[in-house]
Each structure stands twice: as C-alpha cells, then as structure tokens.
Amino acid sequence: xxxxxxxxxxxxxxxxxxxxxxxxxxxTYASVPLVVGNRHYDAILxxxxxxxxxxxxxx
Amino acid sequence: xSKAAELAKIGExxxxxxxxxxxxxxxxxxxxxxxxxxxxTGLGANATTNTYPTVDRWNTFHGGTTAGRFTMTQTADGPSxxxxxxxxxxxxxxxxxxxxxxxxxxxxxxxxxxxxxxxGTSDAKQLVVSWYAKGTPKTYGIEMYDNDNTRHFxxxxxxxxxxxxxxxxxxxxxxxxxxxxxxxxLYILFWLHAGSNFTSGSSASSWxxxxxxxxxxxxxxxxxxxxxxxxxxxxxxxxxxxxTPFEHRSFGEEEELCKRYxxxxxxxxxxxxxxxxxxxxxxxxxxxxxxxxxxxxAPTLTTGTLSHLGGTNRANGAVxxxxxxxxxxxxxxxxxxxxxxxxxxxxxxxxxxVTHLIANNNVAAFVAFDAEL
Numbered sequence: 001x002x003x004x005x006x007x008x009x010x011x012x013x014x015x016x017x018x019x020x021x022x023x024x025x026x027x028t029y030a031s032v033p034l035v036v037g038n039r040h041y042d043a044i045l046x047x048x049x050x051x052x053x054x055x056x057x058x059x
Numbered sequence: 060x061s062k063a064a065e066l067a068k069i070g071e072x073x074x075x076x077x078x079x080x081x082x083x084x085x086x087x088x089x090x091x092x093x094x095x096x097x098x099x100t101g102l103g104a105n106a107t108t109n110t111y112p113t114v115d116r117w118n119t120f121h122g123g124t125t126a127g128r129f130t131m132t133q134t135a136d137g138p139s140x141x142x143x144x145x146x147x148x149x150x151x152x153x154x155x156x157x158x159x160x161x162x163x164x165x166x167x168x169x170x171x172x173x174x175x176x177x178x179g180t181s182d183a184k185q186l187v188v189s190w191y192a193k194g195t196p197k198t199y200g201i202e203m204y205d206n207d208n209t210r211h212f213x214x215x216x217x218x219x220x221x222x223x224x225x226x227x228x229x230x231x232x233x234x235x236x237x238x239x240x241x242x243x244x245l246y247i248l249f250w251l252h253a254g255s256n257f258t259s260g261s262s263a264s265s266w267x268x269x270x271x272x273x274x275x276x277x278x279x280x281x282x283x284x285x286x287x288x289x290x291x292x293x294x295x296x297x298x299x300x301x302x303t304p305f306e307h308r309s310f311g312e313e314e315e316l317c318k319r320y321x322x323x324x325x326x327x328x329x330x331x332x333x334x335x336x337x338x339x340x341x342x343x344x345x346x347x348x349x350x351x352x353x354x355x356x357a358p359t360l361t362t363g364t365l366s367h368l369g370g371t372n373r374a375n376g377a378v379x380x381x382x383x384x385x386x387x388x389x390x391x392x393x394x395x396x397x398x399x400x401x402x403x404x405x406x407x408x409x410x411x412x413v414t415h416l417i418a419n420n421n422v423a424a425f426v427a428f429d430a431e432l
Contacts, residue, residue, distance in 0.1 A: 002106045009385040012339060012399060018387040025106035030429070031360040031385040033396075037242060039431055040359045 002026065003047045007056040020044060020055060083306040084173070085166060085247065086116040088190075088294040090143040092314050093133040094323045095427075103128035103151070103162070103282075111431060114145050115317035116166055118431075123159035123254055127151055127282030137292045138191045138222035140307070144292035147194075153252070153282035162252035162281060166294075167432035169355070170207060170237040170244030175298055179208070179236030186229040187295075188247060189302035193222045194289035200250030200278040201227055204269070207244050208235030213263045215277045218289065226302040232266035241355050243432040247296060250274070251281035251289065319355050323427040326367075326418035330377060333368075333426045334398065334416045338408035344370060346398045346416050350428065357391040358428035360384060360398060368426075369419030370400055372407040377419055379404040384416075384426075393430070 002025040009031070011018025020032045022044060032040040047053050092115040099112035108121050112131050119131065128151035137144045145164070153160070177183050188201065196219050203212045210232065216225045237244040250257070253275035260272030267273075281287050293305045308316075324333045336346030350358075362368055362384050369377040382402035390397040400416060408414060418424035 002108065011387045011389050012343065012345070012401075013387060013389050013397075016389075018389055019385045021383055021385060028361070028363070029383055031383065033357040033359070033386055033391045034388040035357040035391065037356045038359060040429070 003044065005056070006044055006047070008058040010058040017058060080306070082297040082303060083295045084168065085294050085296050086316055086320075087114060087313055088292070088305070089141055089307065089313070090114045090117075090133055090145050090292050091310050092317045094317065094321055098130065098132040100130045100150070101128055102131055111321070115321060116431075117145060118165045118167060119163070120165060121162040121252075123157055123161055125153050125157075125160045125162060125252065125282060126155075127153035127162065127252060129281070134290065136290055138224075140305070141191065141292045144191075144290045147251070147281065147289045149282055149285050149287040151282075152285050153280065156252070156254050156280060158254040158256045160252060160254040161250070161257055161275070163248050163250050165246050165248045167243045168245045168247070169241050169432065171239050171241060173237045173244055174239055176237070178205070178232050179234060181233060183231035183233045184298045185231050185300045187226060187297055187299055187302045188229060189224060189226045189293070189295045189305070190291055191222055191224050191293040192218045192289065192291045193220060194218045195284075195287040196220060197279045197281065197287065197289075198277055199281070199289075200248075200253070200275045202246070202248040202250060202274055203229050204246040204248055205232070205235055205237070205244070205266075206246060207238050209269045210235050210266050211263050211269045211274065212266050213274060213276065215262070222290075224293070224302070228300055230265055234266065247294075249291070250278045253278045315352060319352055320431045321427065321429050322350065322354070323425055326422045326424040329418060329420045329422055331418045331422075331424070332415045333418070336414055336416065338372075338410050338412040338414050340410055341406040341408050342401070342403040344400045344403065344408060344414045344416075346400070347395060348398060348426075348428070349395045350393065353393040354428065354430035355432070356393055356430050357388070358386075358396065358430040360386045360396075361427045361429060363423070363425055367419060367421040367424035369417050370403050371415040371417055372403070373412060375405070375407050377417060378407055379419060396428070398426070
C-alpha cells in the first residue's frame with residue numbers, strides 16, 4: 001500500500017491508541033481506524049510484518 | 060442467427076431470470092460517478108499502485124516497477140447510450156517488460172453480493188461479463204479471480220479502434236463458495252500489461268486453482284507506445300449465459316451505491332462547512348459525521364492538503380488547523396465516526412463551544428471517507 005511511515009494517535013475519549021496516521025510514499029496521509037477489514041489497516045498490518053517496519057508510538 | 064436460435068436464446072434468458080431490473084452486479088459500469096477526480100496523471104509508479112484514481116470503484120494496480128506511466132480520466136465519450144467512459148492514455152512507454160511487471164484495472168466485489176451465483180455448490184451458475192471498448196488495437200486479458208478460494212478463469216480480448224461490445228461467458232464453478240460477508244471475494248480484472256511471470260503458462264479457460272503463469276497469457280502491452288489509448292465503459296456482470304442490454308441506472312442511484320465504499324465532502328464555496336462539532340479544550344474539537352448509506356466498514360479519513368481546512372470559533376472566525384485530522388476507532392463504524400481536530404491555531408476555543416470544520420478560503424478543500432475493498 002505504498003506506506004512511508006505510520007504513527008499511532010491517542011484517542012481523547014479513552015486515552016489509548018485510537019487510530020494510525022499513515023503517510024504514503026506520495027506524501028499524502030490518512031487517518032486509519034484500528035479495524036480489521038479496513039483495507040488500509042490490513043495493509044499496515046502486512047507492512048508491519050516486514051523487518052524494520054514499526055508503527056511509531058503516539059505523542 | 061436463425062429464428063429458432065433466436066427463440067432458444069430468448070427462452071434461455073427467461074429461464075435464467077435475466078429479464079427485469081437489477082441484473083448488473085458491477086458498480087459504476089457506465090463510469091458516471093467520479094467522486095475523487097475526473098483526471099489523474101503520472102500513474103504507474105509503485106507509489107500510486109492499488110488505488111482508485113478517478114471513476115468510483117475502479118481500481119488500478121501496477122506492480123513490478125514498470126517504467127510505463129499513464130493518465131486516467133473520466134471522458135465524455137462512449138458508444139450510443141453512454142455519456143462517459145474510462146480513458147487510459149499511455150504517457151511513458153515501457154519497452155523492456157520485466158518478468159514481474161503487471162498493470163490491471165479491476166473491480167472488487169463483496170461476497171455477500173455474489174451469493175446468487177451459488178459458486179461452490181451443485182447449483183453454481185454461469186456468469187456473463189460484457190463491456191464496450193475501443194482504442195489502439197491490442198490484445199488484453201480478462202480474469203475472474205476468486206479471492207476466497209484462490210481460483211481463477213482467464214481469457215483474452217482484442218480491442219479495435221471502433222467501439223464494440225465484448226462478452227465473456229464465465230463457466231459455473233462448483234468448487235469454492237464465496238463467503239457471505241462484506242469482505243473481498245471476487246475481482247473482475249482487465250489485464251493491460253504483463254511480464255513473463257504471468258504469461259508463460261496456458262490460459263485458465265475453466266475455473267482452476269490460481270497459477271501465476273496462467274493469469275495473463277497472450278496479453279499485449281498497453282505500455283508499448285505512448286500512442287496507446289484504451290476507452291472502456293458499459294461494464295456489466297450478470298448471472299446467466301447471454302449478455303443482456305446494459306442496465307442503465309440513474310446518476311443518483313449509482314452515486315448512492317458507490318457511497319457504500321467512498322464518500323467525499325467537497326467544498327462548493329471558499330468557506331464551505333463540512334461538519335459541526337464541539338470544542339473539547341482550547342485547541343481541540345470533535346466533529347461527528349453520519350453516513351447514509353452506511354459504509355462497508357469503518358472508514359479511513361483523508362483530507363488532502365491540511366492548510367485547505369480550518370475551524371471556526373466565535374472570536375476569530377476561521378482559523379488554521381495545525382495537525383492532521385484523525386478519526387477514533389472507539390467511535391468509528393459504518394454509520395458514523397468522530398473526526399478530531401487537535402490543533403486549532405492560537406488556542407482560540409472555549410470548551411463546549413460550537414465549532415465548524417470548514418474550507419479555509421479554499422475550494423480545493425475536502426474531507427473523504429474510504430471504505431473500499
């Protein structure tokens with residue numbers, strides 16, 4: 001899915017990880033829910049399996 | 060065709076219940092709806108693969124680092140009865156096709172929309188895929204790819220410089236049922252360029268387990284020359300063995316169907332309002348977006364260039380938002396989601412204050428929700 005970087009974003013409701021901010025190779029970005037079946041989240045899970053790829057912690 | 064043969068075909072169509080409305084399983088087959096854009100250029104690089112650049116529901120996939128580049132547009136052209144088509148225009152040629160290269164356009168379908176096919180049962184039905192195309196004369200491929208059971212059917216078709224209707228009968232498959240859910244079960248794939256990894260076998264002229272080398276046998280290359288163009292529209296897939304006339308749907312119907320997968324709120328004026336919400340702190344606000352019709356799943360949020368968006372507050376009117384908007388899994392679903400704007404410039408809000416998410420003096424602003432397959 002052409003992912004450049006990923007970072008968790010904290011939910012203001014639960015104070016836990018609420019979404020992932022993903023930046024794509026073409027420098028566009030998206031906010032992705034932590035929901036299996038969302039094609040971007042599924043792609044991030046696959047991307048994360050590749051050595052060296054990790055989702056950055058939330059601020 | 061003789062009278063007897065014609066009558067036999069009519070009987071076959073009637074028996075297959077192909078007379079009547081709602082035959083076409085394909086979305087946006089007439090290329091009417093283009094929420095994202097009507098034109099996208101410079102496509103072909105890995106950075107833009109597996110995306111939906113223009114007409115709704117039509118995906119482009121290019122792998123293997125092809126040098127080929129193309130422009131994709133919703134174009135006002137078509138055979139009689141069609142106002143629009145998808146046009147692909149090769150802008151950079153790829154004279155040396157590596158083994159792993161591929162370029163396809165596709166539509167992905169949910170399993171729950173395919174149960175009438177009875178695939179994987181003794182009652183499995185034939186399908187007919189039909190489409191209109193014209194372009195630079197070239198042989199391309201069509202593949203039906205069963206994602207649940209990793210099975211496929213393939214064939215080729217040859218486009219000419221005049222509009223013509225193509226039909227492909229897909230045999231019934233008694234092996235491998237489609238899951239009855241909202242996940243991807245079936246791809247309709249049009250192969251436009253393929254390396255030897257996909258062409259070195261023999262076509263799967265009946266349903267079979269997927270063999271990569273059999274996927275695009277005989278397919279020519281759309282990227283062979285910058286003169287190459289392809290126009291395609293009127294894509295239909297229906298249960299049965301005879302292609303019936305294309306089922307035209309109104310723009311409103313088609314747009315509603317497409318909005319299950321993608322919805323884009325575009326600015327129609329420089330300070331258009333996208334949503335109303337409330338301030339949580341002096342610089343944080345939340346906006347609730349409701350989706351009608353419901354989306355396929357919890358969506359991804361995209362907003363394009365952040366500076367195109369802004370928020371309102373009582374004292375200052377429109378202010379910039381400094382950090383990318385986010386959604387919240389805890390409040391997301393197919394029917395609604397909360398969008399958080401966490402960095403109003405200058406901390407102008409008062410907790411509890413009503414605020415609007417707006418275009419910040421920019422008609423290019425948008426908020427989009429993507430639940431595509």
